[in-house]
Amino acid sequence: MRVAACLAALMLAAAGPVRAQEPAHPESIQIGLSTDRVAITADFAGADLTIFGALENADPLINRQGRYDVYVVLEGPARPVVVRRKSRVLGMWINTQSETFVNVPMSYSVATTRQPQDITDPNNYRQLSLGANNIYMEPEDKRDSPLTIQEFTEALRERKLATGLYSDNIGGVQFLSQSLFRATLHLAPNVPVGTHKARAFLFRNGIFIKETSAQLAIVKSGFEQTIFRFATDHGFGYGLFAIGLAMLTGWLGRIIFRKD
16 A cells, blocks of 8 residues: 555656646736827817727626626826925915925826726725826825825826826726627827827626736827927927027017007
């Protein structure tokens, strides 16, 4: 018996480590943008971006029960942001305090299948940094008091929401079939130029399963793009041109509206 047990152990060792049984339905998610480039002109008043996606290896039973949820995010380029507080001093409103945040998403649009609280619990949103309220706003000076940082963080979020750069579209993700879905995200008129990242998160019964992403380029077009490139590549010359144009405009205004 002891010899047989040793032989069995040797056979298991030769076969290698025992692997955990793979799930019967290893779901995944894929997305594709209706366009990978959006051109902004002077009369740009906002637009809707459509993202198409598909579930792969979805469990038919869970699918029929409608227990798959998709959370789609379009995140703009990250840049430093300064938040200032104005106070009334001697009858005038002046900036008395400021807080600088680094790597702040300039825009953040969300589309979901249902209300966020019906998809998963708040802890998962915090761990995944999903939703405008869960974006980590990193202060440049971490020595400031936590209360001050929190106050300026909330003010920054409120400002982004007020300008439409942070937005939610509850029900903006719709399943066209058991595996295909469509998400609609809104681009604000003041959407920032740069590379935006579209991310789709798949949840099953409130549990996060998979994430996938794609990129979207937002660029200026036409005469605005020419001015933008000139100002970026030739800052000094653009400054001189702006000063000269202002002086010329003032001189012409004086001539036209002169009262003799």
